[in-house]
Amino acid sequence: MxxxxxxxxxxxxxxxxxxxxxxxxxxxxxxxxxxxxxxxxxxxxxxxxxxxxxxxxxxxxxxxxxxxxxxxxxxxxxxxxxxxxxxxxxxxxxxxxxxxxxxxxxxxxxxxxxxxxxxxxxxxxxxxxxxxxxxxxxxxxxxxxxxxxxxxxxxxxxxxxxxxxxxxxxxxxxxxxxxxxxxxxxxxxxxxxxxxxxxxxxxGTRGVGNLKDPLRFLQAVEQGKRVLAENAVTGQGLPQYGTQVLMNVINEMGALPTRNMQEVQFEGTHNISGEAMHEPRSSDGQPNLTTNAACFGCTIACGRIATLDKGHFTVENKPGYWGASGGLEYEAAWALGSDTCIDDLDALTYANFLCNEDGFDPISFGSTLAAAMELYEMGVITEQDTDGIELKFGSAQALTRTAELTARGEGFGKVLGLGSKRLCEKYGHPELSMTVKAQEFPAYDPRGIQGMGLAYATSNRGACHLRGYTVASEVLGIPEKTDPLVSEGKAELVKAFQDATAAVDSSGLCVFTTFAWTLDDIAPQIDAACEGDWSTEKLLEVGERIWNLERDFNLKAGLTGKDDTLPKRLRKDAAKSGPAKGMVSELDKMLPRYYEIRGWTPQGELTAATRQRLGL
Amino acid sequence: MKIVVKLFASLSDLLPADSRANSMEVVVHDDATANQIIDLLQLPRKKVHLVLQNGLFVEPQDRDLPLIKEGDAIAFWPPIAGG
CATH class of the missing domain: 3.60.9.10 (Aldehyde ferredoxin oxidoreductase, N-terminal domain)
Incomplete structure (x- = not known):
C-alpha cells in the first residue's frame, strides 16, 4: 500500500x-x-x-x-x-x-x-x-x-x-x-x-513494492511519464535550461528583485542567466554549465551541474572547488546576483557551492546580504562591522568573502546568519528587511506579479514561492494565463495553487511535474499505489486540510493575521521601471477575499465551521 | 520601423554571432505583427511559446494584430518553466 x-x-x-x-x-x-x-x-x-x-x-x-x-x-x-x-x-x-x-x-x-x-x-x-x-x-x-x-x-x-x-x-x-x-x-x-x-x-535494500494494485500503478506511471516527455516544458525546457531560464523572463516583466528590492530590473541579468550558463567563458573557453542532472526516478532532469573557471579569483588556489558540483538554480542566482547587483556568474556559482558545502539557504543569505549592502551604502554599517569588507552593491568580492564567513559562522558572517529581519532590527532599520514572517523573499517582485504578493503574505512558512506558485499561471500560462498586473481573482488563484501544492508535497512527487501534470494525472498514480480512494477531489480536500492544519499550528505558535503582510517598500513604493512601473502590491485588496474563501474570520482565524468541514 | 527583437533559451541559437544580451535590432514594416516577425526570423511557430512586448504578455490570439510600435522590444521564448 x-x-x-x-x-x-x-x-x-x-x-x-x-x-x-x-x-x-x-x-x-x-x-x-x-x-x-x-x-x-x-x-x-x-x-x-x-x-x-x-x-x-x-x-x-x-x-x-x-x-x-x-x-x-x-x-x-x-x-x-x-x-x-x-x-x-x-x-x-x-x-x-x-x-x-x-x-x-x-x-x-x-x-x-x-x-x-x-x-x-x-x-x-x-x-x-x-x-x-x-x-x-x-x-x-x-x-x-x-x-x-x-x-x-x-x-x-x-x-x-x-x-x-x-x-x-x-x-x-x-x-x-x-x-x-x-x-x-x-x-x-x-x-x-x-x-x-x-x-x-x-x-536501504528492501525496495518499495507493497503497492495496492501494481499493474494499474505501472500503467498510471507509464502514462504520467509519457505526459512529462511529450510536454515541451518538462520534456525539453527544464532539462535544457533548468529553472534559471526564468532570469530573463522575469527581468523583462519587471519583476526581478534587484538591489534589496529597491528596483525590479537588473542591468546585468544576461550575464547571470540560464543562457549565460551555456555560453563559453572568454577566460577558459568552457561554459559554466557542465550538464543537467536528475534526482531519483526523475524523467525531467532539471538539475544544474556547473564547473568554475580554475583561474577565477574565488578558486585560483583552491583545487577543491575545481570539480563539477551543484550549479545555480534561478532562486539562488537572483538572490546572490540581481538582489546584490552582482553579475559575475562564477562568483555566484562559487557562493552557491559554499551554500551547499556548509548548508545554508542561498535565498536567505543573498537577501540578507542585500539588506546589509543597503545599510552599508546608507552608512549605517561600516567596515568596522563587516570585518573590513567593502559591502557595496555589485561587489563580487563582498559576496564571496561574506559567503565564506557565513559558511563558518565567523565574524560578520555570524551577523548575516541571523537573517534579514534580525539584521535590520539590529541596525535600527527593520523596514529594510524584505521578509514575511522573518523569511526572505524568493525571486518574484509582487509589484509585477500580483498573485505572488498574496502567496508570500499568506505562506505558512514565511515568504515562499513553492507554497503557491502562481507564476505558473501569471507568467507561463499554466494551466491558464492570468494577468500578472491584476489583483482581481488572485485570491482564488492563490488558494487553488496552495491546496494543490500541499497535496503534491505530501505524495513523494516533485512539484515541478505540475508544469505538465494536473492532479488528474497524479491521482491515478496515488490511487493505484495507496489503500483508499484517492481521487482528484480527495487530494484537493487533503491539500486544503493540510493548509489549515499548518495555519492552525502557526496561530497557536503566536502568529496572527497581522503577520500576513508585506514590507512597506512593496506596498507603498511603486516599481520604478518595466510593465509594473508605478504599481505597488495590492495585497490589501486581495487579503480579505482570501480569508473569506478560506473560511476564516476577517482576522485570519479558522472558523468552527471550517474546522468541522475539514475534520480539524 | 525599427524594433528590438530578443530571442531566449534555445531560440537564441538563431541570433547573429555579434548580437549582445540576446537582442538584435530589426527593421519591419509599420503594421508588423508578432507572427510576421516570427516568420521573418524563420522561427518555428510551434516552438514560440511565450511572447512579451515591452515585458507585457501577448496573447496567442493577438499575435496576428498590428500592435507593435517603433522602438518596441519583442521577446520570444520556447516552452520554459522555473521555480
Whole structure:
C-alpha cells in the first residue's frame, strides 16, 4: 500500500530508538510527507515551544510514492518548528536520500530531545544506531560526507548532513543530502544541529513494492511519464535550461528583485542567466554549465551541474572547488546576483557551492546580504562591522568573502546568519528587511506579479514561492494565463495553487511535474499505489486540510493575521521601471477575499465551521 | 520601423554571432505583427511559446494584430518553466 507503515522514533536524549506503526487514520487524512508529518508535529509538540530547545522535534518524512517508479518519486521533507520564523517549517528535497529511507523500510523518522554530544544516525534497513560524531562536528557537509563514506566503506550509503553554518546557529541553515540537494529553507538544519545531530546515514535494500494494485500503478506511471516527455516544458525546457531560464523572463516583466528590492530590473541579468550558463567563458573557453542532472526516478532532469573557471579569483588556489558540483538554480542566482547587483556568474556559482558545502539557504543569505549592502551604502554599517569588507552593491568580492564567513559562522558572517529581519532590527532599520514572517523573499517582485504578493503574505512558512506558485499561471500560462498586473481573482488563484501544492508535497512527487501534470494525472498514480480512494477531489480536500492544519499550528505558535503582510517598500513604493512601473502590491485588496474563501474570520482565524468541514 | 527583437533559451541559437544580451535590432514594416516577425526570423511557430512586448504578455490570439510600435522590444521564448 505504498506506505511502509513504519515510523522510527529516535530519542536523542536517551539514545534509544523505537519502531512504531504509522497512524493510518492520519495517513488517510494527510497522505504523507508534508501533510502527515505536519499532523504528527502538531500533535506531539506545543506550537509555542522554543524551536531550538530539546522539546522541538524534527521529522524526516517520505511520501507514499517516494522510492517507487513514479517519475520524480524521490522526494522527502523535513518538518519541524522553524527558528527563523517561529512558524511550522517544511523543507522538501530531491536527490536520493528520500528513496533510500523508504527502501530501508521507513515512512518517517522522528527525532526528539537532544544528544549530550554530537551523534549521527546510521540506518540500514531495520538496524538503527546512534553513533558518535565528535570527529565530524566542525566539518563541512562535504568533508563529513567523505569521512562517513570512508568509515562505512559502502559507496551506496546516502547521507543527509548539516554543515558548520548550522552548528554555529545560522538561522537559515539547511540539511544537505547527496552533496548538493537541500532541505534548504526555514532553518531546518539549525534545528538538527541544535539536537547535536550531525547526519543521517542511510542504506536501504528492501525496495518499495507493497503497492495496492501494481499493474494499474505501472500503467498510471507509464502514462504520467509519457505526459512529462511529450510536454515541451518538462520534456525539453527544464532539462535544457533548468529553472534559471526564468532570469530573463522575469527581468523583462519587471519583476526581478534587484538591489534589496529597491528596483525590479537588473542591468546585468544576461550575464547571470540560464543562457549565460551555456555560453563559453572568454577566460577558459568552457561554459559554466557542465550538464543537467536528475534526482531519483526523475524523467525531467532539471538539475544544474556547473564547473568554475580554475583561474577565477574565488578558486585560483583552491583545487577543491575545481570539480563539477551543484550549479545555480534561478532562486539562488537572483538572490546572490540581481538582489546584490552582482553579475559575475562564477562568483555566484562559487557562493552557491559554499551554500551547499556548509548548508545554508542561498535565498536567505543573498537577501540578507542585500539588506546589509543597503545599510552599508546608507552608512549605517561600516567596515568596522563587516570585518573590513567593502559591502557595496555589485561587489563580487563582498559576496564571496561574506559567503565564506557565513559558511563558518565567523565574524560578520555570524551577523548575516541571523537573517534579514534580525539584521535590520539590529541596525535600527527593520523596514529594510524584505521578509514575511522573518523569511526572505524568493525571486518574484509582487509589484509585477500580483498573485505572488498574496502567496508570500499568506505562506505558512514565511515568504515562499513553492507554497503557491502562481507564476505558473501569471507568467507561463499554466494551466491558464492570468494577468500578472491584476489583483482581481488572485485570491482564488492563490488558494487553488496552495491546496494543490500541499497535496503534491505530501505524495513523494516533485512539484515541478505540475508544469505538465494536473492532479488528474497524479491521482491515478496515488490511487493505484495507496489503500483508499484517492481521487482528484480527495487530494484537493487533503491539500486544503493540510493548509489549515499548518495555519492552525502557526496561530497557536503566536502568529496572527497581522503577520500576513508585506514590507512597506512593496506596498507603498511603486516599481520604478518595466510593465509594473508605478504599481505597488495590492495585497490589501486581495487579503480579505482570501480569508473569506478560506473560511476564516476577517482576522485570519479558522472558523468552527471550517474546522468541522475539514475534520480539524 | 525599427524594433528590438530578443530571442531566449534555445531560440537564441538563431541570433547573429555579434548580437549582445540576446537582442538584435530589426527593421519591419509599420503594421508588423508578432507572427510576421516570427516568420521573418524563420522561427518555428510551434516552438514560440511565450511572447512579451515591452515585458507585457501577448496573447496567442493577438499575435496576428498590428500592435507593435517603433522602438518596441519583442521577446520570444520556447516552452520554459522555473521555480
Amino acid at each position: 505504498a506506505w511502509t507503515q513504519n515510523v522510527l522514533r529516535v530519542n536523542l536524549s536517551s539514545g534509544e530508538t523505537a519502531k512504531e506503526a504509522l497512524n493510518m487514520t492520519w495517513a488517510d487524512s494527510y497522505l504523507g510527507q508534508r501533510g502527515l508529518a505536519s499532523k504528527y508535529l502538531a500533535e506531539e509538540i506545543d506550537p509555542a515551544v522554543d524551536a531550538l530547545s530539546p522539546d522541538n522535534k524534527l521529522i524526516m518524512v517520505t511520501g507514499p510514492l517516494t522510492g517507487t517508479m513514479a517519475s520524480t518519486g524521490g522526494r522527502y521533507s523535513v518538518v519541524t518548528k522553524s527558528p527563523l520564523t517561529g512558524a511550522i517549517a517544511c523543507s522538501n528535497s530531491g536527490g536520493f536520500i528520500g528513496a533510500e529511507i523508504k527502501m530501508a523500510g521507513w515512512d518517517m523518522i522522528i527525532f526528539e530531545g537532544r544528544a549530550d554530544t554530537p551523534v549521527y544516525l546510521y540506518l540500514e534497513n531495520e538496524k538503527a544506531e546512534l553513533l558518535p560524531a565528535d570527529d565530524l562536528w566542525g566539518k563541512s557537509v562535504w568533508e563529513a560526507d567523505e569521512r562517513l563514506h570512508q568509515k562505512h566503506q559502502d559507496p551506496l550509503i546516502r547521507i543527509a548532513c548539516v554543515g558548520r553554518a548550522a552548528e554555529q546557529g545560522n538561522l537559515y541553515a539547511g540539511i544537505i543530502n547527496d552533496l548538493h540537494r537541500a532541505a534548504g529553507r526555514s532553518g531546518v538544519g539549525t534545528v538538527m544541529a541544535s539536537k547535536n545531530l550531525k547526519a543521517l546515514v542511510c542504506r
